[in-house]
Amino acid sequence: MTGNATHETPGPPEAPLRVGLVGYGLAGSVFHAPLIAATKGLALDTVVTSNEERRAQARAEFPDVRFAASPKELWDRADALDLIVIASPNRTHVPIATAALGAGLPVVVDKPVAGTAAEARELAALAEERGLLLSVFQNRRWDNDFLTLARLISDGELGDVHRFESRFERWRPQPKGGWRESGDPQEIGGLLYDLGSHVVDQALVLFGPAVRVYAESDVRRPGAAADDDTFLAITHANGVRSHLYVSATAAQLGPRFRVLGSTAGYVKYGLDPQEAALRAGARPTPGDGPWGEEPEALWGRIGSGESPLTGGGAPIRTQPGDYPAYYAAVTDALRGRGDNPVTALQAAAALDVLEAARRSAREGVTVTLPAAPPSASASTSADNKEQPV
Incomplete structure (x- = not known):
């Protein structure tokens, strides 16, 4: 020295x-x-x-x-x-x-x-x-399947996406009760605002602002007081159509994602494993092994012309889920080293869609949304090929 x-x-x-x-x-x-x-x-x-x-x-x-x-x-x-x-x-x-x-x-x-x-x-x-x-x-921006799909879109693996199908379905034939299933509007319960908050946010992040919304919402289970089976159709400003399903009454679960593009499609079954791991007591502690990984048998498939259920398409490794990234980003934002990972204005754009969906289901109409200012957009358009998270 x-x-x-x-x-x-x-x-x-x-x-x-x-x-x-x-x-x-x-x-x-x-x-x-x-x-x-x-x-x-x-x-x-x-x-x-x-x-x-x-x-x-x-x-x-x-x-x-x-x-x-x-x-x-x-x-x-x-x-x-x-x-x-x-x-x-x-x-x-x-x-x-x-x-x-x-x-x-x-x-x-x-x-x-x-x-x-x-x-x-x-x-x-x-x-x-x-x-x-x-x-x-909005932790589902860091789900394994969403991160994988965002990468596929960013890399142009699907060509120009024209339809996004997203399902967050469960089989819970008996209501559990509590405020989440309350019919009191003050409680803001029901699946539209619960699971719907996730699937709408993901759609806006991937494909940009919504311009039209159509919805069908039902209360299927005896004794239930809030919506438990809802479908939303969103037309995005860039022409992509999102078909979103949230349900507690799905006796057979559909694919979590089915995404159709001009050159290929992506189909993925099964939920991100992080919630189940957290419920079971596992923790994303450094040094404790991989977090957010799923077995190869659950990987989605990409391809064209054949059903993934019959082996069509090529398996694509699912990127590990990363819920810890949200609070790491919040910490960086508080320290002045990064941006807010999910702003209230982005959440407001998703609420515009949820409110429109509630009106659509109630009145049986398609609701047109006013053009949003750029600063209020909840998303990075799939057209610009940037990672949304």
């Missing part, structure tokens, strides 16, 4: 950003808490729940976590927190997000961010006014 060599003294390590998590039901316990804890640069500080069973569940996995009985306790100690994550019932999303932003705290909200696009845009305006991050947890 020469005498002219210099050494840079590394700065102190960054303290982790402290997270307050509101809600510890399905969304909070299965998705948000494990992903927050697995993200470098984040620390789960406080869980808001008054349910003693849920507190015990959280304490068993996160022994150092604090608890609060209401979100107000977080605002009283806002200086000790760096991010609020809202995983409470849908009807609480807007008031809690509004209060958090008012307390000067960045916010992640589970989908749907609001019941209407207007409310989502009001939240976006408030966050911009306060100079705070407002992000929406």
Whole structure:
């Protein structure tokens, strides 16, 4: 080493950003808490729940976590927190997000961010006014099949896509009850806003703004109060048509994706494995082996003229799913090193479609949407061949 060599003294390590998590039901316990804890640069500080069973569940996995009985306790100690994550019932999303932003705290909200696009845009305006991050947890942008399809489109493997079929179907002949299946409009329940938030967001990310929406929505199960079998047809501004199905009454499940292009099609069965892994207690911890991988038997197929069910087309390795990428991106955005991975304006564009679908199903009409300004677009068009995530 020469005498002219210099050494840079590394700065102190960054303290982790402290997270307050509101809600510890399905969304909070299965998705948000494990992903927050697995993200470098984040620390789960406080869980808001008054349910003693849920507190015990959280304490068993996160022994150092604090608890609060209401979100107000977080605002009283806002200086000790760096991010609020809202995983409470849908009807609480807007008031809690509004209060958090008012307390000067960045916010992640589970989908749907609001019941209407207007409310989502009001939240976006408030966050911009306060100079705070407002992000929406659209984790299905990091599903294995979606990442694979986005790559195939970006690489031109399908030619010009003209039809996108997406199914998020389940077989649950007996309603479980609870707010998610409530018929009360204030609860923002039903599959259109639950699973529909995912399939619509994915369609807009892949193929750009919607200009027309048609929908059929039914309540099929005895005792059910909210839609449990819904179909949406979207015409995108670029001419692509998306046919989207969400159902709890599918006795035989269709393909998750069937995508038809000018030179080839892609068909993929089966759901991304990450939710099942999280439910089973697996965690995306570095060094614990691969995450989001699926067996070769579940890979989709690409080709033309033959059915994948009879061996037609060539198998295409499914890219590993990557839910941890969402919170890694949120961390980078809070540190000023990257962009918000899912903005409230993007979520508002999806809500425009969901509201149009609800009207279409109710009135039996096709709904035309007004042209959206470029800044409000939820997507990267498939035409520009860029990765959407």
